[in-house]
Structures are given as C-alpha cells and as structure tokens.
Amino acid sequence: MTIGRTKTKEEVIEALHSVAAEMHDKMMKGNPPSMTLPVRTKTNITFDNKLQVYKYGKKKSTRDATALGSARVLLRSLHITEFIQQMIESGKSSTLREMYYISEGWGNGKFSTQNESNNLAEDLEIVTKCIREDFKLRPEEDGARIIGNVTFEEKNRKGEWMRINCRDDVGDSGYGVPYNVEAEKLRLIDQDIDFVMAVETGGMFDRLVENGFDEEARCALIHLKGQPARSTRRIMKRMSDEWKKPILVFADCDPWSFRIFASIAYGAIKTAHISEYLATSEATYLGITADDILAYDLPSDDLTKSDIGALQSELSDPRFSTGWWKEQINLMQEIGKKAEQQSLAKYGLDFVTDTYLPEKLGVLGLNY
Amino acid sequence: MSNAEEISSKQKQIAVSEFFEKNKHFLGFDSLQRSIITAVKESVDNSLDACEEARILPTIHVELNRQKGDTIELITQDNGPGIPRNSIEDVFGKFLLGSRFHAIRQTRGQQGIGITGVVMYSQLTTGSKTNVISKIKKESSAVFVELGLDTRKNRALKTSENRDVWIDKRTGEEIEQGLGIKTVMKGKYQKGKQSVYQYLRMTSIVNPHASISLIVRDKDRNIIDEGNWIRTSERLPRIVSEIKPHPHGIHLGTLQRMLRESEERKMTSFLRHNFSGVSMRAAREILSKAKIDESRGPRRIKAEDAQEILLAFQQVKLLSPPMDCLSPIDDLLIKKGLSKAIDSRFASTVTRVPSVSQGNPFQVEVGLVFGGDLSADGPIEVLRFANRVPLMYQQGGCLLTKALESIDWKRYGLDHPAGRGVPKGPAALLIHLASTNVQFTSEAKEAVAENEEVYEEIRKALLEVGRGLKNYLKKSSQRKKAQEKFELVNIILPEISRKSSEILSRDEPDLAPVITKIMNAVFCEEKLDWDKERQTATCSIKIYNYTARARAYTILVKWPENTTISIVDNERGGRKETRGIWAWRLDALNPGTCTTIEFGVSGLVKGEWTDTDVFFRGNGDIIGASKIDETLLNEIRKSEALDAAESEILNESGSLEPLIDRAETNEVESLQKIIPKTNNEQLSLSEWEVE
Structure with a gap:
C-alpha cells in the first residue's frame, strides 16, 4: 500500500471484488463463505520499526457463514461493495449515516445499528487496504479547528482552490478542518510557526486563543475535540511531515487523555491498518503530567474505579511500554489523582500562558 | 368441655369488645388497609366454603364504596345456599375464634376470626349495623336482617327483620339463592401487592371453579379499581371428609380429655375407635409397650399412663391417616387458574402425593409460570396459599418462602443473585400447602411455621417445576x-451466493455441499397443538438430515398414556415401546431431506398436554431430541410388568385403584429420571457450535 496516494477507481473496485471473490471461491469448493480479517485488539498490535508506528500483527480471524450473525455481516459487505461500486461509477459520495439509512432497502442485508455499518466499513478498509475516502464514505464527526499563522489551500465545492490563512482569514473559532485532507482536497502552502500544539478541551483552546498564545509563542493551535477524528490526526501528520514542525499535545491528566495521545503518536487500535498514514510518531506529550499535579499543586479529583482499570489496561498496552509512560502511570496510581487542564486556573486566567506553558516548553528547548 | 368452649368461657369474663380491641393485630384488623382486606377475606372464605359444601359453582361479587373520611361501605354477594333464618344470629353474632376446632379436615375457615369479627369491627369503628340478606332456594322470599352485637353477652342483636323478594341491582333479576352482606367500617383502599384486588386475584387462581368480581368506587362514586375473574373450570373441589386424629399428632392434654370423655369400656377399642391409623395389632402393641392392660377402662387411665401411651405412639408402626380429608387443587386446575390471572408462555405444575407430619396429613402443590407478559426485572412474584387461602403478609418469615429461597434457581434458569432471597426473572411461582392443620408462626396466620417434612416436600415440588423450566428454556x-x-x-446463504456471483459476473455455486458443512447435524422439531373440532391433541415431529450421510433412527415420544387416553390418527403406525412411550422406526433419511411423524392423542382436555420429550435410538446425535436411556427404559418395562401381575392378583379382591395409582407414580418418577439425560444433548449442541 502506498501511503497518501489515492487509488484509482479500478484499483478500489478490484480490491473490493477480492472480498466477494473469497466468498465465491469458498462456496465453489463446497465450503461456507468467509472473510479473513486481522484481529483488532491490543494483543495484536506491534511496533513497526520502519514506520515508527503500531500496526496490526499477524493474527487473523476468519468470519465465516456458520453462524447467522456472521453470515449476515458477509451479506452486508456484499451490499456495501455493490453500493460503493455504484457511487464510484456515478461520482457520488455519502456519509456513513446515509449509508446506514440506504441499507434499509437491502432486505436481509440491512444494518440494525449504525455502529454495525461503521464497523463494517472499517473492516472493508482493512481487508482491501483502501481508505474510506477511496470508498466515497464520509464520517459525520467534524474535524478540528486550527488557529495560527499557517496557510492552506482548500478545494471548494465549485472546484476552485481557496487560500486561507488560519490567523488572518478566520474568526475566533478558527479554520474548520474538512473530512478529506488528502492532497486532492487540501494543500499545505505556508507557515510561520515554531511548533504545533494540539489542545484536548475547547475551554483551554479558547483560553489560549483569547490570551493570544498562538502569536506570542509562534505556534498553530489545534482543538482536538476529545478523541481526534481521522482528518485531525491526518492533518497533524501532514504538518509534521511536510513542515517538519514539532507536534505537542496538551491534554488533561487522566487515563483517557493518555489514550488520545497514544492514538495521535502511535496509532489507534481501531485504525492500526492505516497507522502510518494517521499517526505522528514525533508527537510529544506536553502535559498535564502526574508530575505536574504535584509540582504545581493542582486541584485534583480522586481516580474512579474505571480510571484505575483504564490505567491498569494501559500498563499492558504496548503503546505505553516505554519507561516514561510507565513511570507516569505508576505515579498516577500512587497519588490516586487526576487533574483537568483547566485546574491551572487556580492561579489565575493567565497562569497557563504566563507560567505553565513557558516552563513546560522551556524544558523542550522551545523558548519564547 | 371442649377446647373452644374453654376458650370462649374464659373470654366471656372480659368484654368481647375489649378482647377484640386488644387482639386486633392478630385478628387482621390492625391497619386501615388491612382491615378492609380481612373483612373481604372473611366474607369470601365463607362464601367459598358454603358453596363447596352445597356443591354450587360460586359466583361472588365484592363492592367497596368509599364514604366520607376513612370509612368504606363493604358489599358482598354470593350465589351460595344462603343461611336459614334461625342460624343468621349464630353465624354473624357468635365469636368463636375459628369455628371448626373439632373437625379434622381441610377448610378455609380455619384461618380467620369469622364474619363476626367484621360485624364487630364495623360496630366499633363506625357504630353501624350490618345488613344481611339470605335467600334459601326452597323459600319463596329472602330474609332481610339488620343486626349488631351485644358485646357483653357475645351474641347478635337484631334490630330489624323483614321478608321480601331479593332483586339483583346489577341485573334487575330476582335472586334465587345466595347471601348478601352490607356494612360500613373504617378502612382505606390501597392498590398494590397487599390489596383487596390482589387477594381476590390470588383467590381466583386457587379457586378456578369460582367467578369473582370486584368494583371499588371513590367518594364521588367513580370506579377506581375493578377486577373480573371468570371461572375456568366447572369442576368443584371434591368434598373432603372429616377424619379422626392420628396418634402422631396428639398432645397429652387432648389425650387425657379423650380418655375422660370416652364411652369405650376397653383400651383397645378406645384406641381403635378414636384414632385413625390404629389397627387391632397396633393397639395391642401400643398397650403392651405402655404396660397397660388391654381391658382397662379409658376413664381409669392416669396421667403417668397417658404419658406412657404417648411415648408408645411414637414407637409403634402405624398406618398413615387417610388422605381424603385433603383437597388439592390439581395440576391442570392450577395451570388454568394461573393462566386466568397471568399471561405467560410456559406453565409447569406439580401436585405432590399427600404426606404426613406429626399425624397431620398434608399435601404440597406448586405452579410456575414463565415469560409472556411477566416483568423480567425484579424478583419473581411469589403467590403463597394455605388451604386455598392467599397469604399476603409476612412473606419473608414464611416456611413456603424459605423453601423457595433454599433452591439454587440459577441451575434452573432464573437469575438468583448470590443464591439468596427470592430469584429474579419473568416468572410467578405458586405454592399451596393443603393440610388438616396448617401451623402458622403466629395467630395472624400469614406465615407458615417451620416444619421439616413440609419444607422438604415443598423443596421437592419446587425442584420438579424447576427441572421443567430448565427443560423448557433449554x-x-x-x-x-x-x-x-x-x-x-x-435465506442468507442463497443471497450471499446470488450477490457475490452478480458482483463478480460469475456462475452461482451449488450450495448443497455448503449447507451440509454449515449445518452438519440432524435436527428435530416437535410441535403440540389442540384440534378443537376433534377434541384431540396433535403432535407433529419433523426431522431434518443436514449431514453428508444417510441416517436411520428410531424416534420415541413420551405421551400421557392412561386407560382413558389413546393414540389416534397415527398413519405411520410404529409400536408401543413401554407405558407412556411410543416408537417409530424411520427409513433411512438421505442427506438434505426431511420427514414428519404425525399423530393425535384423544381422551385429553385442552391444555392437559402441552409439552413432550422426543428421544431417539441410532447413531449420531439429533439436535432437539435426546438419546434414549435403555437401562431406564428397562426399569420402566419391569415395573410395568410387575404392576400388571400385581393388579391381576388384586383384581379379585377388588381394591385395584390404589395400586394403579402407585404404579403410575412409580412410572412418572422413573420417566423423570430420563430427563437429566438430556444434558448430553446440550453438550453435543455446544460441541457442534464450536465446529
């Protein structure tokens, strides 16, 4: 698979046909039809040294038509194949939700929940080594917002390229990242920044914008909106690759935020088939760390049972197997606390931009 | 002097009203909600007992009309035999604390203070009189009486009386016979688990021969609650006979009184004529053990001797007391009663054979319904009954509940968190204890007291319905x-084949070998139906061979064989394997083919046969049937042959029936032993799934 290169229509259709062919071949030999997939759990992701990201390992699972449930999934994937083929041929695209509703007309092949259709679209990506943009399928999840002195060109609905500077041409909510950020849709034109900072919560993003942090620290700010959408992760990856700028992640100090970082830096388990295309292995976790809770005496909450469970599970996650993460996770369990980004407001609204971030960035050699 | 007389004479020394006031908590009049339930209960119990004795199918109507404040007008009406004019004052005015102290048989009335309590309660709380209408069939008019109580003299005070035609207000028709009561008392109507509605609903379940209706109105005469439970059976409970006490249940005081009052001249005849279960041989043995001369007169037995007799009672082997003093509801009627009140998918009932505890005959019945409209969250509904009377309070302290809680319900398919308390799930469980002497934890008579034998019997019955449920769920x-x-x-596989061929523009594959690979098993599906026109139960068994090889089986089916029940419309013939099991030898069943066995069973009523078991003999498993256990089959055959021989001998002596009864009990039990065998079937199914 060539990363970042959009496949031709013919290549996509051929890849999809191979799924149908596996089923057909099996039946011709008198066997139940089947579909072979990599196992998608944390036990089957391994670090790819060449790509510097986590990818699915060798474990395969076979979904075959010996049970009603899996037989239905096979039938659905054939319906999807047919649907995608039609879209490719007629130059249309649809959202995952639209496809879910369209499946109403598929009789026994219809989906019972949207989760089912989303998962199956993902399955097909993995099996065909295509990405959903190839399938003309869009997510509803909206991408991130960006503010800072960077310039993109985006192809608008009229097919014209539009130049947008994310500091001068946008309002306070910043530039909205579209679902497709591939070269056919978005170009990275120019920048005058030292680094990119991804911020987990909207409250903190707005605080940094209001305090003029992007100009003061010469950075681009990205609002992640929780677990970042694919396009968010993809645009960060491109900014890192094409502009060679450091990517820093500023999140809450809790186990779920650690996972956000892991999906940015090492790849998400669900999308490990395209990790090399989505994950920015150079990304750095800036804070808030467990150390910070102690060092800055931040207001904190007790870890809940599910927090502790998540931390335990992270200890067995290969993505957190480095010494630094183990230390942080263990320390967090030891103090039994977690803290939000906004707890920094304990020392005033400007504390984060005047004291906390400069100190943290200083450690990384990013002085301003 | 009898027990009852002793008690009532003592009571006469204090004012009856004072006694009532002091003891109203155990008489069932302790709260406003409960008082109204108790009042309805006393009246309805009387109606049911009276109808049963007169062999009339009861139709009972209850009306509650709220008046100002916390007062309620109670109206009840039945179609019973009515009460003769001269007895009305006794029935409504004598305070007897359970009027049937003497009779050793199963009655509802054992459990209450009697209708007099209602008259008393009304008078004490609102000062109102009680109106009684009684119509006896052979009399031309009904008698209308208004009465109160003389609380010092413990008797009714009639305040007015006249005779007239009794017209039913609801239908406008003249009432031919029956009893009507109207009174006003303090009380509060409340809906829920402890309500008049629930009491009547439960009563209708265990009295499927009764039609019961209820209307509750508020102050403005708007109907706020109503119920109508129509009879599902035309069969009256059988008349129970009274029996003499059994030596195992007798106390010293009673024995001494019996000795004192005896007219017998010799101790042997005293023992034989005053007790049940004592033969001449047993009487002699008792007396020799107690070192008492056989010819001694009963009146000359001293306290120490009576004590010796009591000891000897426990050492000598005695016959069990006769069981016809009990009136069980019966499996089918419980099923009908439950389905009248609860809409469910599955019903399993068990009536245990009668047993004896401390000389008191008792019998346990259990019914379980599952699925349907029943709520899946929360504990199952527990319906407790003693002698057909609903027990609505003190569930936790009741032996019936304790026995229920002691079962590991998880094994039988109900959720039972930590194996404690009442299990959870969409089920209702009925437990009925019929006994000549139900022992309660207190005078409130709402919770059955500890008793090892009763406890074990209930457990056995529960395990049996539990097995039924497990079988059904499986x-x-x-x-x-x-x-x-x-x-x-x-459906799905042909579509996968069509769609994939379409997408690839290829030919469709032959699916037969694929289907064989996917199924790789023989399936059996049985269906029981009721043919209304022909009044027969029909059974259809379909067998599909989805394996790669031809299969040959003998299929065996359990059916309710009996002298009056027979197999009809059985085109495939087959043969009788043993009692209750019919067998058909099938021709080889080729891969991918299906065959059907159909037959009918006549001599049953609807709902009597709703579930069966299918067994097979042959190689390779059948999903939906279990392999027949040949050793158990042999046991059944042997017991059948033995029974046949025995009944031939006994045919001459004429007492055939008890033996047949026993033989059938044996058979049922050995058939039940086959059922656990079906576990193998489950095992093979899971193996099959793994493939």
Whole structure:
C-alpha cells in the first residue's frame, strides 16, 4: 500500500471484488463463505520499526457463514461493495449515516445499528487496504479547528482552490478542518510557526486563543475535540511531515487523555491498518503530567474505579511500554489523582500562558 | 368441655369488645388497609366454603364504596345456599375464634376470626349495623336482617327483620339463592401487592371453579379499581371428609380429655375407635409397650399412663391417616387458574402425593409460570396459599418462602443473585400447602411455621417445576438456534451466493455441499397443538438430515398414556415401546431431506398436554431430541410388568385403584429420571457450535 496516494477507481473496485471473490471461491469448493480479517485488539498490535508506528500483527480471524450473525455481516459487505461500486461509477459520495439509512432497502442485508455499518466499513478498509475516502464514505464527526499563522489551500465545492490563512482569514473559532485532507482536497502552502500544539478541551483552546498564545509563542493551535477524528490526526501528520514542525499535545491528566495521545503518536487500535498514514510518531506529550499535579499543586479529583482499570489496561498496552509512560502511570496510581487542564486556573486566567506553558516548553528547548 | 368452649368461657369474663380491641393485630384488623382486606377475606372464605359444601359453582361479587373520611361501605354477594333464618344470629353474632376446632379436615375457615369479627369491627369503628340478606332456594322470599352485637353477652342483636323478594341491582333479576352482606367500617383502599384486588386475584387462581368480581368506587362514586375473574373450570373441589386424629399428632392434654370423655369400656377399642391409623395389632402393641392392660377402662387411665401411651405412639408402626380429608387443587386446575390471572408462555405444575407430619396429613402443590407478559426485572412474584387461602403478609418469615429461597434457581434458569432471597426473572411461582392443620408462626396466620417434612416436600415440588423450566428454556434456546440455522441456510446463504456471483459476473455455486458443512447435524422439531373440532391433541415431529450421510433412527415420544387416553390418527403406525412411550422406526433419511411423524392423542382436555420429550435410538446425535436411556427404559418395562401381575392378583379382591395409582407414580418418577439425560444433548449442541 502506498501511503497518501489515492487509488484509482479500478484499483478500489478490484480490491473490493477480492472480498466477494473469497466468498465465491469458498462456496465453489463446497465450503461456507468467509472473510479473513486481522484481529483488532491490543494483543495484536506491534511496533513497526520502519514506520515508527503500531500496526496490526499477524493474527487473523476468519468470519465465516456458520453462524447467522456472521453470515449476515458477509451479506452486508456484499451490499456495501455493490453500493460503493455504484457511487464510484456515478461520482457520488455519502456519509456513513446515509449509508446506514440506504441499507434499509437491502432486505436481509440491512444494518440494525449504525455502529454495525461503521464497523463494517472499517473492516472493508482493512481487508482491501483502501481508505474510506477511496470508498466515497464520509464520517459525520467534524474535524478540528486550527488557529495560527499557517496557510492552506482548500478545494471548494465549485472546484476552485481557496487560500486561507488560519490567523488572518478566520474568526475566533478558527479554520474548520474538512473530512478529506488528502492532497486532492487540501494543500499545505505556508507557515510561520515554531511548533504545533494540539489542545484536548475547547475551554483551554479558547483560553489560549483569547490570551493570544498562538502569536506570542509562534505556534498553530489545534482543538482536538476529545478523541481526534481521522482528518485531525491526518492533518497533524501532514504538518509534521511536510513542515517538519514539532507536534505537542496538551491534554488533561487522566487515563483517557493518555489514550488520545497514544492514538495521535502511535496509532489507534481501531485504525492500526492505516497507522502510518494517521499517526505522528514525533508527537510529544506536553502535559498535564502526574508530575505536574504535584509540582504545581493542582486541584485534583480522586481516580474512579474505571480510571484505575483504564490505567491498569494501559500498563499492558504496548503503546505505553516505554519507561516514561510507565513511570507516569505508576505515579498516577500512587497519588490516586487526576487533574483537568483547566485546574491551572487556580492561579489565575493567565497562569497557563504566563507560567505553565513557558516552563513546560522551556524544558523542550522551545523558548519564547 | 371442649377446647373452644374453654376458650370462649374464659373470654366471656372480659368484654368481647375489649378482647377484640386488644387482639386486633392478630385478628387482621390492625391497619386501615388491612382491615378492609380481612373483612373481604372473611366474607369470601365463607362464601367459598358454603358453596363447596352445597356443591354450587360460586359466583361472588365484592363492592367497596368509599364514604366520607376513612370509612368504606363493604358489599358482598354470593350465589351460595344462603343461611336459614334461625342460624343468621349464630353465624354473624357468635365469636368463636375459628369455628371448626373439632373437625379434622381441610377448610378455609380455619384461618380467620369469622364474619363476626367484621360485624364487630364495623360496630366499633363506625357504630353501624350490618345488613344481611339470605335467600334459601326452597323459600319463596329472602330474609332481610339488620343486626349488631351485644358485646357483653357475645351474641347478635337484631334490630330489624323483614321478608321480601331479593332483586339483583346489577341485573334487575330476582335472586334465587345466595347471601348478601352490607356494612360500613373504617378502612382505606390501597392498590398494590397487599390489596383487596390482589387477594381476590390470588383467590381466583386457587379457586378456578369460582367467578369473582370486584368494583371499588371513590367518594364521588367513580370506579377506581375493578377486577373480573371468570371461572375456568366447572369442576368443584371434591368434598373432603372429616377424619379422626392420628396418634402422631396428639398432645397429652387432648389425650387425657379423650380418655375422660370416652364411652369405650376397653383400651383397645378406645384406641381403635378414636384414632385413625390404629389397627387391632397396633393397639395391642401400643398397650403392651405402655404396660397397660388391654381391658382397662379409658376413664381409669392416669396421667403417668397417658404419658406412657404417648411415648408408645411414637414407637409403634402405624398406618398413615387417610388422605381424603385433603383437597388439592390439581395440576391442570392450577395451570388454568394461573393462566386466568397471568399471561405467560410456559406453565409447569406439580401436585405432590399427600404426606404426613406429626399425624397431620398434608399435601404440597406448586405452579410456575414463565415469560409472556411477566416483568423480567425484579424478583419473581411469589403467590403463597394455605388451604386455598392467599397469604399476603409476612412473606419473608414464611416456611413456603424459605423453601423457595433454599433452591439454587440459577441451575434452573432464573437469575438468583448470590443464591439468596427470592430469584429474579419473568416468572410467578405458586405454592399451596393443603393440610388438616396448617401451623402458622403466629395467630395472624400469614406465615407458615417451620416444619421439616413440609419444607422438604415443598423443596421437592419446587425442584420438579424447576427441572421443567430448565427443560423448557433449554428447548426454546435449542429451537431458537435451529431456527437461526434454518434462516441462515435457506435465506442468507442463497443471497450471499446470488450477490457475490452478480458482483463478480460469475456462475452461482451449488450450495448443497455448503449447507451440509454449515449445518452438519440432524435436527428435530416437535410441535403440540389442540384440534378443537376433534377434541384431540396433535403432535407433529419433523426431522431434518443436514449431514453428508444417510441416517436411520428410531424416534420415541413420551405421551400421557392412561386407560382413558389413546393414540389416534397415527398413519405411520410404529409400536408401543413401554407405558407412556411410543416408537417409530424411520427409513433411512438421505442427506438434505426431511420427514414428519404425525399423530393425535384423544381422551385429553385442552391444555392437559402441552409439552413432550422426543428421544431417539441410532447413531449420531439429533439436535432437539435426546438419546434414549435403555437401562431406564428397562426399569420402566419391569415395573410395568410387575404392576400388571400385581393388579391381576388384586383384581379379585377388588381394591385395584390404589395400586394403579402407585404404579403410575412409580412410572412418572422413573420417566423423570430420563430427563437429566438430556444434558448430553446440550453438550453435543455446544460441541457442534464450536465446529
């Protein structure tokens, strides 16, 4: 698979046909039809040294038509194949939700929940080594917002390229990242920044914008909106690759935020088939760390049972197997606390931009 | 002097009203909500008992009309025999604390203070008189009486009386016979688990021969609650006979009184004529053990001797007391009663054979319904009954509940968190204890007291319905799995084949070998139906061979064989394997084919046969049937042959029936032993799933 290169229509259709062919071949030999997939759990992701990201390992699972449930999934994937083929041929695209509703007309092949259709679209990506943009399928999840002195060109609905500077041409909510950020849709034109900072919560993003942090620290700010959408992760990856700028992640100090970082830096388990295309292995976790809770005496909450469970599970996650993460996770369990980004407001609204971030960035050699 | 007389004479020394006031908590009049339930209960129990004795199918109507404040007008009406004019004052005015102290047989009336309590309560709380209308069939008019109580003299005070035609207000028709009561008392109507509605609903379940209706109105005469439970059976409970006490249940005081009052001249005849279960041989043995001369007169037995007799009672082998003093509801009627009140998918009932505890005959019945409209969250509904009377309070402290809680319900398919308390799930469980002497934890008579033998009997009955439930759940899950497989190979697989061929523009594959690979099993589906026109139960068994090889089996089916029940419309013939099991030898069943066995069973009533078991003999498993256990089959054959021989001998002496009864009990038990065998079936199913 060539990363970042959009496949031709013919290549996509051929890849999809191979799924149908596996089923057909099996039946011709008198066997139940089947579909072979990599196992998608944390036990089957391994670090790819060449790509510097986590990818699915060798474990395969076979979904075959010996049970009603899996037989239905096979039938659905054939319906999807047919649907995608039609879209490719007629130059249309649809959202995952639209496809879910369209499946109403598929009789026994219809989906019972949207989760089912989303998962199956993902399955097909993995099996065909295509990405959903190839399938003309869009997510509803909206991408991130960006503010800072960077310039993109985006192809608008009229097919014209539009130049947008994310500091001068946008309002306070910043530039909205579209679902497709591939070269056919978005170009990275120019920048005058030292680094990119991804911020987990909207409250903190707005605080940094209001305090003029992007100009003061010469950075681009990205609002992640929780677990970042694919396009968010993809645009960060491109900014890192094409502009060679450091990517820093500023999140809450809790186990779920650690996972956000892991999906940015090492790849998400669900999308490990395209990790090399989505994950920015150079990304750095800036804070808030467990150390910070102690060092800055931040207001904190007790870890809940599910927090502790998540931390335990992270200890067995290969993505957190480095010494630094183990230390942080263990320390967090030891103090039994977690803290939000906004707890920094304990020392005033400007504390984060005047004291906390400069100190943290200083450690990384990013002085301003 | 009898016990009752002793008690009532003592009571006469204090004012009856004072006694009532002091003891109203155990008389059932302790709260406003409960008082109204108790009042309805006293009246309805009387109606049911009276109708039963007069062999009339009861139709009972209850009306509660709220008046100002916390007062309620109670109206009840039945179609019973009525009360003769001269007895009305006794029935409504004598305070007897359970009027049937003497009779050793199963009655409802044992459990209450009697209708007099209602008259008393009304008078004490609102000062109102009680109106009684009684119509006896052979009299031309009804008698209308208004009465109160003289609380010092413990008797009724009639305040007015006249005779007139009694017209039913609801239908406008003249009433031919029956009893009507109207009174006003303090009380509060409340809906829920402890309500008049629930009491009547439960009563209708265990009295499927009764039609009961209820109307509750508020102050403005708007109907706020109503119920109508129509009879589902035309069969009256059989008349129970009174029996003499059994030596195992007798106390010293009673024995001494019996000795004192005896007219017998010799001790042997005293023992034989005053007790049940004592033969001449036993009487002699008792007396020799007690070192008492056989010819001694009963009146000359001293306290120490009576004590010796009591000891000897426990050492000598005695016959059990006769059981016809009990009136069980019967399996089918419980099923009908439950389905009248609860809409469910599955019903299993068990009536245990009668047993004896401390000389008191008792019998346990259990019914379990599952699924349907029943709520799946929260504990199952527990319906407790003693002698057909609902027990509505003190569930936790009741022996029936304790026995229920002691079962590991998880094993039988109900959710039972930590194995404690009442299990959870969409089920209702009925437990009925019929006994000549139900022992309660207190005078409130709401919770059955500890008793090892009763406890064990209830447990056995519960385990039996539990096994039925487990069997049903297993079967329905197997059925569901089989249906899924059928859907898979008949609908989804052909579509996968069509669609993939279409997409690839290739030819469609031959699916037969694929189907065989997916199913790789023989399936059996049985269906029981009721043919209304021909009044027969029909059974259809379908066998599908989805394996790669031809299969040959003998199929065996359990059916309710009996002298009056027979197999009809059985085109395939087959043969009788043993009592209750019919067998058909099938021709080889080729891969991918299906065959059906159909037959009818006549001599049953609807709902009597709703569930069966299918067994097979032959190689390779059948999903939905179990391999027949040949050793158990042999046991059944042996016991059948033995019974046949025995009954031939006894035919001459004429007492055939008890033996047949016993033989059938044996058979049922050995058949039940086969059922656990079906576990193998489950095992093979899971193996099959793994493939």
